[in-house]
Amino acid sequence: MERRKFLRNVLPAAMVPTLINGYSVKALMPSPLLEAMMNLSSETDRVLVIIQLNGGNDGLNMVIPRDNYSLYQGARSNIAIPEARILRLNGNDKTGLHPAMTGLQALYNDGKLSIVQAVGYPTPNFSHFRATDIWMTASDSNQSLTSGWAGRYLNESFPTFPVGYPNPNMPDPPAIQIGSVTSLTLQGVGANMGMSITNPSSFYNLVNSIQDPVPNTRAGKELTHVRNVARQTSQYATGIKAAADKVPQQGIYPTGNTLADQLKIVARLVKGGLKTRVYMVGMGGFDTHSVQVNTADTSTGSHANLLKNLSDAVKAFMDDLKGLGVQDRVMGMTFSEFGRRIRSNSSVGTDHGAAAPLFVFGSNVEPGIVGSNPTIPTGSTVNDNIPHQYDFRSVYASLLQNWFCADNTMLQSVMLRNFQQLPVVKGSACSKVNPNILDGERLIMNYPNPFTDRTSITFRTEGGHTLVQVMDTLGRVVAVLTDREYATGSYTMTFDSGRLPPGVYYARLQNGMISQVKAMLKVR
Numbered sequence: 001m002e003r004r005k006f007l008r009n010v011l012p013a014a015m016v017p018t019l020i021n022g023y024s025v026k027a028l029m030p031s032p033l034l035e036a037m038m039n040l041s042s043e044t045d046r047v048l049v050i051i052q053l054n055g056g057n058d059g060l061n062m063v064i065p066r067d068n069y070s071l072y073q074g075a076r077s078n079i080a081i082p083e084a085r086i087l088r089l090n091g092n093d094k095t096g097l098h099p100a101m102t103g104l105q106a107l108y109n110d111g112k113l114s115i116v117q118a119v120g121y122p123t124p125n126f127s128h129f130r131a132t133d134i135w136m137t138a139s140d141s142n143q144s145l146t147s148g149w150a151g152r153y154l155n156e157s158f159p160t161f162p163v164g165y166p167n168p169n170m171p172d173p174p175a176i177q178i179g180s181v182t183s184l185t186l187q188g189v190g191a192n193m194g195m196s197i198t199n200p201s202s203f204y205n206l207v208n209s210i211q212d213p214v215p216n217t218r219a220g221k222e223l224t225h226v227r228n229v230a231r232q233t234s235q236y237a238t239g240i241k242a243a244a245d246k247v248p249q250q251g252i253y254p255t256g257n258t259l260a261d262q263l264k265i266v267a268r269l270v271k272g273g274l275k276t277r278v279y280m281v282g283m284g285g286f287d288t289h290s291v292q293v294n295t296a297d298t299s300t301g302s303h304a305n306l307l308k309n310l311s312d313a314v315k316a317f318m319d320d321l322k323g324l325g326v327q328d329r330v331m332g333m334t335f336s337e338f339g340r341r342i343r344s345n346s347s348v349g350t351d352h353g354a355a356a357p358l359f360v361f362g363s364n365v366e367p368g369i370v371g372s373n374p375t376i377p378t379g380s381t382v383n384d385n386i387p388h389q390y391d392f393r394s395v396y397a398s399l400l401q402n403w404f405c406a407d408n409t410m411l412q413s414v415m416l417r418n419f420q421q422l423p424v425v426k427g428s429a430c431s432k433v434n435p436n437i438l439d440g441e442r443l444i445m446n447y448p449n450p451f452t453d454r455t456s457i458t459f460r461t462e463g464g465h466t467l468v469q470v471m472d473t474l475g476r477v478v479a480v481l482t483d484r485e486y487a488t489g490s491y492t493m494t495f496d497s498g499r500l501p502p503g504v505y506y507a508r509l510q511n512g513m514i515s516q517v518k519a520m521l522k523v524r
Helices: 003-010 032-038 069-075 102-109 128-137 149-157 200-207 218-233 235-245 258-271 302-324 392-402 408-415
Strands: 047-053 063-065 087-089 092-097 113-120 175-178 194-197 278-283 330-335 356-361 368-370 444-447 454-461 464-471 477-486 489-496 503-511 514-522
Touching (some): 047 258, 047 302, 063 069, 092 102, 092 368, 102 113, 102 302, 113 392, 149 392, 175 258, 200 235, 200 258, 235 258, 258 278, 278 302, 302 330, 302 356, 356 392, 477 489
Parallel strands (some): 047 330
Antiparallel strands (some): 063 092, 087 092, 113 356, 330 356, 454 489, 464 477, 503 514
């Protein structure tokens, strides 16, 4: 095939798709008019790093309830972590971490880690693909969106992207993903706001000007030519290489740890001055249906190895950021598409479940634990799920508003509606969240419990928007008892269970940043 025809047939007009060993970079020429328009974008030097735990992480073996250990152990006797091995957290006697997570334990004790309990959403989906889409797009479970939550935020900040980019005001990609193709999270309304580095080797090949060999064929010669065109036209690649070249030395990272390899690149680019706001990295293997632990020692095994790699990588990353002098610019968070069931299965594993904890880390987090340990019913069954205390979109909204300083108009456009604010960011000039969560106070209760057909639910609100829902063990909302503004005080209403079958149900209160869940038992 002639080179001109090859390029015409393979390369779209005005862009170079793939190239430079795994980069997905669009090369467009800037214009003075568009450069002037770019001055309208919001300015911030803050960075968000998103860590995706692919497969559905077992949060109950990651963040372990010490205050109701007997119920936890009874529900998963073949995989439960021995009580004596649970890592303790300073100032908290109720909750601990998996023994493999010494790095994150150190960050928590140093005030650089926030744990948000029981994060999920109403009527969860247990398909890996659909659940991942929901988390990436911030959609309802019955809604399909084609743009990601971070992509919509970046769209608001850089409204004409990719036209006119790169430019002097924003010479770098708004987002970078390392480890796979650019995910739906970074997809904007009209364009993908990120570029991809397929693996760490591609990054080091770029910065060291090394190119993978090509076959000595006509196709190989055409591939070489495509790479040359991409290298000549990709201003982003030039900027990335320049940023990386500014950082010849970094801290120590664990070897044989793919997440650590990715985070090391992020730290290098942040220190090198890249203006990229969002980085996305990830690791897989969390779909632990079987042999999740070693039966001889349940604190070891495949899940323990995953948690150790996560913990060690984040700790090394935080140490590196501190050594490079940029730790105050970076906030990170973890997420997985769902948690696992409360009760373990007979294959020494756990099946797809609903809510799970997530981590927010950085020198500017509001340290501690948001929420309470999940409710574990006595005599739990294989169908029992952890009910969500906090909607995952509340975490996103809190980071956007209190880390990136997004105003209410932008929040509404990005998140599509209002979500409660959570105290996960401290020391921010734009933070409006009061971190004083009522801990240990019972804000929602019911009587009688157990009940047959009806029960009275009493809740206390601090005023403002108040939501009371009833969910079943699959996380489905079976009733919304109230969803409106209230004055401060206590209120009582009746829940009529109608034709709902006997079993465990959960009453959930959401009042501003406060959420609580109460287990209720319906009997015949």
